[in-house]
Amino acid sequence: MQKYDVIIIGGGINGGSIAYQLSKRNYRVAVLEKERIASEASSAAAGMLGAQVEPRIDGAFFDFARKSRDYFDQLVPEIEQVSDQPVEFLKNGMLRIAFSEEEANMLKERIAWQQEQGEPAEWLSADQVYQMEPELKAEIVGAASFPKDGQVMPAQLTKAFFKGASNLGADIYEFTWVKGLLGKNGVITGVETTSGRFYAEHIVVAAGAFTPHLSLPDGASLPTLTPVKGEILAVRPEKPIITSTIYSPTVYIVPKANGEIFIGATEREGIYDKIVSFESIRRLSAEACRIVPALRSAEWSRAWAGVRPQTIDGLPYLGPHPDFKGLWLAAGHFRNGILLSALTGVWMADQIEGKADHLEWKDAFDPGRHSQKGVIP
Amino acid sequence: MQKYDVIIIGGGINGGSIAYQLSKRNYRVAVLEKERIASEASSAAAGMLGAQVEPRIDGAFFDFARKSRDYFDQLVPEIEQVSDQPVEFLKNGMLRIAFSEEEANMLKERIAWQQEQGEPAEWLSADQVYQMEPELKAEIVGAASFPKDGQVMPAQLTKAFFKGASNLGADIYEFTWVKGLLGKNGVITGVETTSGRFYAEHIVVAAGAFTPHLSLPDGASLPTLTPVKGEILAVRPEKPIITSTIYSPTVYIVPKANGEIFIGATEREGIYDKIVSFESIRRLSAEACRIVPALRSAEWSRAWAGVRPQTIDGLPYLGPHPDFKGLWLAAGHFRNGILLSALTGVWMADQIEGKADHLEWKDAFDPGRHSQKGVIP
């Protein structure tokens, strides 16, 4: 029998961030991962920190996202030092291009409310964009420029979190399957695994798309999360051809620190497999080469897929389970798992310590917000 | 909702053999596999068909094993033709070498009772062995020769079973996780999966080491199977250096049809991971090079591991679940999953059809043989 302060189920980026922050605060932490660290969505993402390019409306999500993004400035040097693991953090900005006046207007509105919030955002004419990115050749109306939105290498950041946590004393159990959560009378006290039982005062489920498959006592179940498969590919140009991340309605094109360009991503709802379909290769290559024709001469590298977990309202579950004491959720980050990871670790640690006082976030990300009679749908 | 005659849980070699035999008999079959076909122990095995080299005593297991081995003669041409998938079946014989008189006596006894059963088996003096295998240089007392024990490439045979089944109409669902079995009042009627619910009259669990993690209705559980990790490595000599499989108490050395030599295997109880330890590399390479020094100049190829599921008495569970109607088990093959696969498919199909009349096997492999009050330990 193993006894910890906190058990984290899931070896992905958010499990890692939580493990790291709790270890820093001197909690005794165990992480249970069914396979290996960073083997699912956390290593499949493009790694964009699109705090401004992603949110459609002002509100708690935007607030959390931009604060998480800004926190990378402080977190990255710290975690690289603790872990000896580079994460290839770049602050190269994003250009969200518009093909129609309608899109342009939508983006201009977004720029307006983001500027009100004090975030840098600017509308660029087509000519200004072509000057910034001369290899962008598609006919566009213009683009929204979000200069603070950057990127990391997601698998490397995930590993950095776990190496950091481990160096601070956390125990990482790979190849350890959770068969079910233990407890009774509405209190969760432990976890039944293929390596025996683990007990802790707090148990955090950060299992991404696998979250719904964990079983609770008394037939209760964790929230349904819709899997949304994303397919993505990488090419390697001989010389850099774009500087900013280019983000269109149909494709994004992300120049990475290692010289590769990531091109993504599809959204295929309800699919758990990690197969890349030939159609997705066809569509992504056609779209990317249309927008940046210089990509044609880039070297093909590889393609892969990951499964993102989506909640009903698209917002993550970050907080206590509504019906079980001792049980916490940090799941459902959908397309924004990397972006939100920096702050997710801090926010979950704050809540577990009873120090969380940001009411707007509490409400917005409350795992019980859709529940009726003890069932999170 | 999907309705089938038989659902098979598990995309390993025994699930494949059952799916193939039932499809041949015109049942409508679905296979549910959490990842991909042949991704666990079925692709990790060395592929020995050691019907005589493995069993320590006469009895049901020996009987089943040798009949399964003999059935490969008929099955291999058939499945290669139906599936267009070569399985690299070789009948190259096995030499079980003895380092002491004690081992020699144990093997001579085994030869005696196997000869009584009509199986070819012979004791060879050290000189006879050195003549047969001139590169075997370890000081031995002699060896038991089992000329009928052969081998296949296990991942290829697994794929052949599933391609064969699929060509005969079976549906293979990869990336489909089973969350639990459905049913009530002691009758299993379906399966809850990440891709929805599947229903069938018969549900066969052939999930290898993962079998115990499937949950039954009313908190009942499937039998515990001890995981026993096996680590194995492959090298490639420039020219063939041995002909027979050489089997010692500490290591086996298997010359494969593709020119590689497989060297295995460790037995590490209670371990689910698929990590190869440096110690196992050290030990297997030391042992193998001691016995066949010509291996030293062979080219290093790779190392890998798999997890074998072991029952209390070492015999597989092949038959109906003692407490749930409609539920069948074909699991716990331990070190003999490839060898037993040929007959497992036929025997399970016979039982499901109510045609199984081999009482000795029924008793020996009855999943309820250790159960008391509805619990298979």
Add this chain to the structure above:
Amino acid sequence: MQKYDVIIIGGGINGGSIAYQLSKRNYRVAVLEKERIASEASSAAAGMLGAQVEPRIDGAFFDFARKSRDYFDQLVPEIEQVSDQPVEFLKNGMLRIAFSEEEANMLKERIAWQQEQGEPAEWLSADQVYQMEPELKAEIVGAASFPKDGQVMPAQLTKAFFKGASNLGADIYEFTWVKGLLGKNGVITGVETTSGRFYAEHIVVAAGAFTPHLSLPDGASLPTLTPVKGEILAVRPEKPIITSTIYSPTVYIVPKANGEIFIGATEREGIYDKIVSFESIRRLSAEACRIVPALRSAEWSRAWAGVRPQTIDGLPYLGPHPDFKGLWLAAGHFRNGILLSALTGVWMADQIEGKADHLEWKDAFDPGRHSQKGVIP
């Protein structure tokens, strides 16, 4: 110093075929390969045996090609037996589809002269084609059907040739770079390599696109061969979707024995690298999905490239060097290296033995046919 009857420079499919045939005839053969067996074009090809689909005109090439194709019927069982290496030979036929009346007329002419030569070939109307291959959905005028044109797995056949030769006594030297050919007064007697000198009465250069880089004594040089890079990709459908190889002016789609579908190939002249460009992925995926839309749901597998060596007139050099006694060429097979390999081995062995009496082939493939004053251009 090593002395052989014949030295073959090049570990590709034609070097392998020659080594095998000469070993069968009891010559003492050495093969010198700069890297590993089958590491260049021989493992990059699609493996089509397109004896009828490829040639535009009647003549020596067509004659040699169809006889080579026909010889696979006898060679494959023999080489699979000698080498224990399956080569996945399929006789699944080819459909050369026409998108215009002009193409149709060109194909109908070809059918006519091939029928005259006694080869089965037939014009199919669009409806007949759609019936044969229901997943072919492009609007076509019709197709030429060449039922005898089949395929193999090229890397496997190459390995089979070398394993066969080795089993018959040939020595295969991998990682052995040829620095130059040795000899004087117009007689080649040996080879200078990174592993020392090798001598033989006959030296056969079968080095594919690398042939021109070997240096001859006295500043003479081997013929220029234009490198023509071919890029190719593979996908894996869940179930077979086409039966025949579909061959269009822009793309070919080859259903392989292992269930994959190969889609190729570009022709990029003058390029030695083995980089796959993003543009080629884009173009091949667009073309293939247009012709067989069911490919869209196939699983992406991988992409690769190889470099084919092309002579001035597109015909291979198969015969003695015009200026150096003891030196033979078997190079410049361009797109047809796999198809021609079966007969290339026999034909070169016949010539070396002085038994070659097929004058039409001798003239057509004579390495000296373009040479003036001792220079093969």
Add this chain to the structure above:
Amino acid sequence: MQKYDVIIIGGGINGGSIAYQLSKRNYRVAVLEKERIASEASSAAAGMLGAQVEPRIDGAFFDFARKSRDYFDQLVPEIEQVSDQPVEFLKNGMLRIAFSEEEANMLKERIAWQQEQGEPAEWLSADQVYQMEPELKAEIVGAASFPKDGQVMPAQLTKAFFKGASNLGADIYEFTWVKGLLGKNGVITGVETTSGRFYAEHIVVAAGAFTPHLSLPDGASLPTLTPVKGEILAVRPEKPIITSTIYSPTVYIVPKANGEIFIGATEREGIYDKIVSFESIRRLSAEACRIVPALRSAEWSRAWAGVRPQTIDGLPYLGPHPDFKGLWLAAGHFRNGILLSALTGVWMADQIEGKADHLEWKDAFDPGRHSQKGVIP
């Protein structure tokens, strides 16, 4: 026709360093690489910067080596910034352990003359060593500690040099084979390649073990370099188990920044292949587990090999060719290619610019030092 100031033949670490330094000094540089950047010895090395652990005697080599090592302090931040490529530079020190008094005495002498040269070096008793590295369990007499000797990741540093050079304007031609050097009357003016001819005032051969295979005009040849194959393996412990690099007469054990431990290396003279032999796996694993038994539980990762080029006296050739104007050599770095790379770039650039005034180095590394009558042996 392409015209450059300097052509560098070879895409390894020293070619990269020279290309980078010359590009910084505004020369127009071309690099010709037969395959891909960092595909030979430069990616096979362990990456030790063993300026003090390696040299047996004081002199030019020691002087060059320690200055090269010290220059990494300045070079690494610069090249990481110019190239955006981390090189994982660690200054973790080396412990050269002694198993006998004889070895101890040899090391104590070395410490003495190195201290005289102002380099930190210290003799540690066995107990002091066990305290520093508690997992070192072999019975030793003591160890020499060289705290300034560190390490990098060699393939990453090689890529960083070339990305840096490319960002500063150099042209890198991969897949470009050099067929021979062009020129007459003792002046080299260009290079014949598979991609045509290139001309430059200065041509630097930095082709490692392939250097001897390049042909010069008039049948002259480049120096013979003996290939010495090194085999190496990597394991991954769950937690760090050693801090310093441990260097014994039979094996070295290098803890890398990424958490892996590299264990190397064999020295097999005269071998060009990159095959890892089973014997080397056996021997390195036995030795490493004997010295640091905690390695036994580390995860097996992989094994590989590279070929080091060795000169007659073990010192590199760094300077002008004795017989051909315009031709420079930077080859023969043997076991020290990574260590010497930092200064090799600067030193070659200085010589090409006519600014090199370090006479001791000039003499020691002069490519003509063994030549008689224009032949470098």
